[in-house]
Amino acid sequence: MKDIKVLGSGCAACKKTAEMIAGLAEEAGVPVKLEKIEDIQAIMAYRVMSTPAVVVDGKVVHAGGIPSRSAVLAWLKES
Numbered sequence: 001m002k003d004i005k006v007l008g009s010g011c012a013a014c015k016k017t018a019e020m021i022a023g024l025a026e027e028a029g030v031p032v033k034l035e036k037i038e039d040i041q042a043i044m045a046y047r048v049m050s051t052p053a054v055v056v057d058g059k060v061v062h063a064g065g066i067p068s069r070s071a072v073l074a075w076l077k078e079s
Contacts, residue, residue: 002032002076003058007043008051010036017052017066024069030076 004021008014018036025032037043046055050064056075 002030002056003035004032004075005035005037005055007037007046007048007053007055009040010038011051013066014038014052017054020066020069021054021072024072025076028073028076032076 002025004025006014006018006021008017014036018034021032022034025034043051043053046053046060048060048063052066053063054061054067054075056078061075062071
């Protein structure tokens with residue numbers, strides 16, 4: 001199971017990022033634990049300055065905007 005966190009203030013882009021990841025994971029049949037982190041201190045702990053940011057299995061893989069569909073699919077397929 002992939003552990004995915006979407007870091008952000010709760011803005012529209014952050015919500016869209018979380019929704020896209022959830023939808024693509026379901027389409028791909030990849031089980032994920034998706035968590036939205038909105039606490040500024042928790043976000044800063046990842047040393048992220050731009051949101052939305054995405055953390056997959058403990059590693060920041062994206063920051064600063066909505067990720068592309070192809071990027072999300074690549075994250076989901078990584079083992």
